[in-house]
Amino acid sequence: MTTANAKAANIDLNQFNGVFFEECSEHLEEMERVLLSLDDAAPDPDALNAIFRAAHSIKGGAGIFGFEDMTVVTHLLESLLDRVRNHQIPYSSAMTDLFLEAGDVVAMQLAGHREGKPFSAENVEQVSLKLQRLLDAVGASGEAAGSGADAPGAMRQTVIRRLEILFTPDRDIFQRGVRVENLVEELKELGELQTSATVSLPEDFAAFDPEACYTSWCFSLTTEASDNDIRDIFIFAAEEEQLVIREVRDEGEGELPPPDVAGRPAVEEESLSSQVHGRRAYDRDETAPGAFGRRSGENESSIRVSVSKADQLINQVGELVITQAMLSQVAASIDPVLHETLHRSLLQLERNTRDLQRSVMSIRLVPISLVFNRFPRMVRELAAKLGKQVELRMTGEGTELDRGLIEKITDPLTHLVRNCLDHGLESTEARVAAAKGPVGTITLKASQMGGRIIIDVIDDGAGLNREKILRKAVERGIPASDAMSNEEVWQLIFAPGFSTAETVTDISGRGVGMDVVLRNVQALGGRIQIESEPGAGTRITISLPLTLAILDGLSVGVGDHRFILPLNAIVESLQPKKEAVKTLNGMQVVNVRGEYIPILPLRELFNLHNGVTDPCSGIFVLVNVEGEQAAIMVDSLLDEHQVVIKSLEENYRKVPGAAGATILGDGKVALILDVPALLQIWKNRTYGRECPAGEVTTNE
Amino acid sequence: MGNTNETSFLALGGEWVITVINQQLQCLMGHRKTMLSEMACDAREGTSAAPGGAVTLDMSRVEALDASGCQLLASFVQVMRRDGVKAGVAEMPASFSELFESLGYHRVLQAADQAYEDA
Amino acid sequence: MNEQETIGLSGSGQTQEYLTFSLGSEEYGMDILKVQEIRGYDAVTQIANTPDFIKGVINLRGVIVPIVDLRMKFRLGNADYNAFTVVIIINVLGKVIGLVVDGVSDVVALAQDQIKQAPEMGAAVDTRYINGLGTLNDQMLILVDMEKLMSSEDMQLIEQTRH
Numbered sequence: 001m002t003t004a005n006a007k008a009a010n011i012d013l014n015q016f017n018g019v020f021f022e023e024c025s026e027h028l029e030e031m032e033r034v035l036l037s038l039d040d041a042a043p044d045p046d047a048l049n050a051i052f053r054a055a056h057s058i059k060g061g062a063g064i065f066g067f068e069d070m071t072v073v074t075h076l077l078e079s080l081l082d083r084v085r086n087h088q089i090p091y092s093s094a095m096t097d098l099f100l101e102a103g104d105v106v107a108m109q110l111a112g113h114r115e116g117k118p119f120s121a122e123n124v125e126q127v128s129l130k131l132q133r134l135l136d137a138v139g140a141s142g143e144a145a146g147s148g149a150d151a152p153g154a155m156r157q158t159v160i161r162r163l164e165i166l167f168t169p170d171r172d173i174f175q176r177g178v179r180v181e182n183l184v185e186e187l188k189e190l191g192e193l194q195t196s197a198t199v200s201l202p203e204d205f206a207a208f209d210p211e212a213c214y215t216s217w218c219f220s221l222t223t224e225a226s227d228n229d230i231r232d233i234f235i236f237a238a239e240e241e242q243l244v245i246r247e248v249r250d251e252g253e254g255e256l257p258p259p260d261v262a263g264r265p266a267v268e269e270e271s272l273s274s275q276v277h278g279r280r281a282y283d284r285d286e287t288a289p290g291a292f293g294r295r296s297g298e299n300e301s302s303i304r305v306s307v308s309k310a311d312q313l314i315n316q317v318g319e320l321v322i323t324q325a326m327l328s329q330v331a332a333s334i335d336p337v338l339h340e341t342l343h344r345s346l347l348q349l350e351r352n353t354r355d356l357q358r359s360v361m362s363i364r365l366v367p368i369s370l371v372f373n374r375f376p377r378m379v380r381e382l383a384a385k386l387g388k389q390v391e392l393r394m395t396g397e398g399t400e401l402d403r404g405l406i407e408k409i410t411d412p413l414t415h416l417v418r419n420c421l422d423h424g425l426e427s428t429e430a431r432v433a434a435a436k437g438p439v440g441t442i443t444l445k446a447s448q449m450g451g452r453i454i455i456d457v458i459d460d461g462a463g464l465n466r467e468k469i470l471r472k473a474v475e476r477g478i479p480a481s482d483a484m485s486n487e488e489v490w491q492l493i494f495a496p497g498f499s500t501a502e503t504v505t506d507i508s509g510r511g512v513g514m515d516v517v518l519r520n521v522q523a524l525g526g527r528i529q530i531e532s533e534p535g536a537g538t539r540i541t542i543s544l545p546l547t548l549a550i551l552d553g554l555s556v557g558v559g560d561h562r563f564i565l566p567l568n569a570i571v572e573s574l575q576p577k578k579e580a581v582k583t584l585n586g587m588q589v590v591n592v593r594g595e596y597i598p599i600l601p602l603r604e605l606f607n608l609h610n611g612v613t614d615p616c617s618g619i620f621v622l623v624n625v626e627g628e629q630a631a632i633m634v635d636s637l638l639d640e641h642q643v644v645i646k647s648l649e650e651n652y653r654k655v656p657g658a659a660g661a662t663i664l665g666d667g668k669v670a671l672i673l674d675v676p677a678l679l680q681i682w683k684n685r686t687y688g689r690e691c692p693a694g695e696v697t698t699n700e
Numbered sequence: 701m702g703n704t705n706e707t708s709f710l711a712l713g714g715e716w717v718i719t720v721i722n723q724q725l726q727c728l729m730g731h732r733k734t735m736l737s738e739m740a741c742d743a744r745e746g747t748s749a750a751p752g753g754a755v756t757l758d759m760s761r762v763e764a765l766d767a768s769g770c771q772l773l774a775s776f777v778q779v780m781r782r783d784g785v786k787a788g789v790a791e792m793p794a795s796f797s798e799l800f801e802s803l804g805y806h807r808v809l810q811a812a813d814q815a816y817e818d819a
Numbered sequence: 820m821n822e823q824e825t826i827g828l829s830g831s832g833q834t835q836e837y838l839t840f841s842l843g844s845e846e847y848g849m850d851i852l853k854v855q856e857i858r859g860y861d862a863v864t865q866i867a868n869t870p871d872f873i874k875g876v877i878n879l880r881g882v883i884v885p886i887v888d889l890r891m892k893f894r895l896g897n898a899d900y901n902a903f904t905v906v907i908i909i910n911v912l913g914k915v916i917g918l919v920v921d922g923v924s925d926v927v928a929l930a931q932d933q934i935k936q937a938p939e940m941g942a943a944v945d946t947r948y949i950n951g952l953g954t955l956n957d958q959m960l961i962l963v964d965m966e967k968l969m970s971s972e973d974m975q976l977i978e979q980t981r982h
Contacts, residue, residue: 180767195804210721606867651914652885663878669864
């Protein structure tokens with residue numbers, strides 16, 4: 001085939017490339033997922049089939065869309081997988097590694113085509129060679145020892161047959177981009193091929209459309225291949241009835257049958273593959289028994305929407321929320337009695353807007369499995385590199401969180417897991433010596449609690465070494481003392497400058513310290529807590545707000561500033577009596593039903609010039625954050641509304657105590673308060689302790 | 701082209717692929733029209749001893765060929781022969797004739813030959 | 820006021836265009852490509868615990884943008900806020916930032932040979948952030964490297980540990 005043909009294919013099909021890229025991506029992910037879940041000793045035949053089909057689909061698509069380089073590796077992969085699934089060769093864990101490597105190479109090629117990223121032809125060569133060598137070692141024919149026990153249906157036919165294949169395609173196959181040239185090449189690979197074409201022209205040649213296909217083909221193929229093998233080639237090109245395969249038993253075929261022979265579906269001789277219903281692999285019905293790894297996205301009725309469209313929708317709904325808030329604000333000054341209908345309608349509008357917002361926000365929710373899915377592979381490879389035995393457990397993968405969070409939580413989580421593997425878990429010998437099982441466990445857990453997402457990274461390793469951490473902190477000039485509680489000591493590892501060249505191995509990261517992990521998590525409005533027990537293990541808990549974008553808040557005023565307090569932190573508000581306000585240990589507290597709760601004056605926290613100073617002229621908003629209580633003092637309570645969270649860090653920087661900002665109904669900006677951070681700042685100030693640059697938060 | 705008993709050569713060039721195949725058809729149609737009208741002229745004037753003429757498609761300058769191109773060539777030959785013109789293809793570069801054959805279109809030419817001879 | 824003049828190229832390299840603005844009694848210039856828009860000064864929300872030259876943030880069509888008063892930063896002139904106060908919205912290092920200045924003049928094109936190196940004198944703006952001195956019609960323009968300036972530690976706009 002000439003390069004011009006390939007060029008022609010690309011020009012025609014560029015608009016469809018996007019679909020191929022996505023499908024290919026999914027097939028690759030599927031392949032990896034199934035490979036990792038395989039039991040190397042006794043691989044599930046359904047799993048093997050699924051991997052084979054994935055590779056086959058990629059190869060087919062790549063051929064059609066003109067990405068010849070991708071067909072090389074996938075073809076070898078497919079051949080090997082075919083032999084494996086037909087029990088011609090035994091499976092081994094070395095194969096899993098090799099197939100994973102092959103998948104990587106194809107992914108690299110895909111990225112090259114999709115994004116123009118350069119890729120190493122060397123890698124492709126290497127993997128191809130390895131695959132080829134394996135294939136050659138097995139031999140072209142042959143049943144491996146031990147395959148005798150297989151059911152007859154699973155046996156490959158190794159008999160050579162003479163087949164006659166009639167192919168009567170649709171008119172539009174050329175326009176669809178089907179390359180008959182490729183189909184012929186693939187048939188040639190199966191054996192000896194002779195092709196005969198018949199063109200049935202319209203009576204009036206003037207009606208001839210050169211882009212349409214008036215040709216039907218008759219292929220004479222002498223091969224060992226099964227009917228399914230042949231049908232596989234035509235997956236993209238032919239509906240079932242357009243391909244008729246029959247065996248020729250006589251010598252000398254004689255006349256070629258006319259092209260419009262009514263197609264009789266070929267008898268299926270093997271029980272393995274499922275029926276081909278659609279033209280394309282991704283239409284193929286995979287609900288047949290034995291169908292494994294069906295892409296769930298296509299089963300439930302769903303539609304693909306580009307991320308930018310979804311984001312745009314969400315932004316627009318956000319703007320709608322702001323506009324509705326403005327309307328409500330204006331309406332507040334209109335006499336409700338005189339304009340009752342208006343008020344009722346505006347209330348209705350508020351309800352509608354809130355519902356719309358909730359629905360739209362749920363579009364952005366995706367399961368955390370998207371992040372967790374990378375870890376089985378990573379843990380497997382890293383454990384191998386480190387020579388440690390590790391088991392990875394994951395629960396709560398279905399927990400949903402905002403898509404924006406997914407992308408940003410991946411790096412910190414990856415770092416934490418790597419850290420576990422590298423520093424947390426001991427070597428096999430050390431574990432055995434400590435009377436622990438030789439296999440270390442890392443558990444990833446995700447759950448939703450109280451409007452937040454909780455992610456735990458738990459290991460049953462050696463735990464954190466208090467002495468070592470304290471010593472290192474002192475060495476690096478980080479304020480630390482023996483009087484610190486365990487929790488405070490653990491938090492020291494987040495201090496900037498703590499991780500140094502000697503602790504940061506190539507595996508844990510190139511100079512990326514835990515302080516960056518903390519900062520990343522905090523940038524999302526999250527917190528990290530650590531629990532650890534020497535000899536038993538460590539548990540790192542990340543808690544994140546459920547969604548990045550919208551918040552139910554209470555607008556409060558201090559002087560002529562406005563702040564937003566997240567509703568989910570608020571318990572109640574009250575106006576204190578003089579007697580209730582006391583001073584305890586130099587700190588002002590308020591007595592609420594017998595409890596003494598510290599007072600946090602917002603005015604002082606933010607160094608504002610005006611605002612109420614006398615607690616009794618102010619209003620206290622009682623907040624409760626994971627058990628800790630405080631009374632935030634403000635001048636006035638304004639209204640409750642949903643606010644759209646806007647990022648401060650986008651153009652400015654993180655403001656301590658603020659979890660972003662919002663735009664109010666009058667167009668002004670108000671800071672959204674980060675209650676736990678406020679508590680921490682206040683504590684640090686009151687106790688005169690220096691606040692480390694990383695703004696550490698602890699749960700005491 | 702006065703005497704349709706002579707073989708005329710039609711030099712084909714460019715890309716015979718799905719993206720531009722329509723253009724190639726137009727080109728061929730143009731030639732066909734000319735040939736047919738001349739044949740009709742000859743027939744009226746009785747200047748040819750035997751009906752029809754011959755045309756050879758010279759493919760030496762074709763730059764690209766795909767299935768749709770092969771189909772068009774084969775179809776054109778078929779149609780010309782149906783019209784009573786002995787049509788054939790020549791000077792096809794080796795890679796193209798390989799393709800032509802592996803797609804089975806050489807059989808179309810053979811069959812058309814046969815039909816012509818049978819007629 | 821500067822008249823816009825396109826100086827004939829004497830074959831000494833390309834010209835670059837600068838937006839000229841005034842701070843106090845001096846005229847400055849910055850790369851026009853980094854200028855997003857020019858606005859008046861209004862509705863700035865103060866942020867707590869920020870240095871005085873960071874006035875706060877504004878809502879620029881739904882995006883929060885910090886406002887820096889260059890006059891206060893470099894202690895030039897009076898930092899008045901009236902109907903004529905101008906805010907230059909710039910886009911550097913992926914951030915959108917607003918700069919309060921006394922006034923904005925024209926966009927001028929300067930060729931390489933019209934720019935001299937700035938002497939290490941005690942200029943209001945540290946010479947680290949100055950690309951050079953441009954001359955146009957006997958007027959001296961102090962050409963500021965906005966990227967360097969905005970990312971410097973004393974602007975406190977960008978967290979320094981992030982590099």
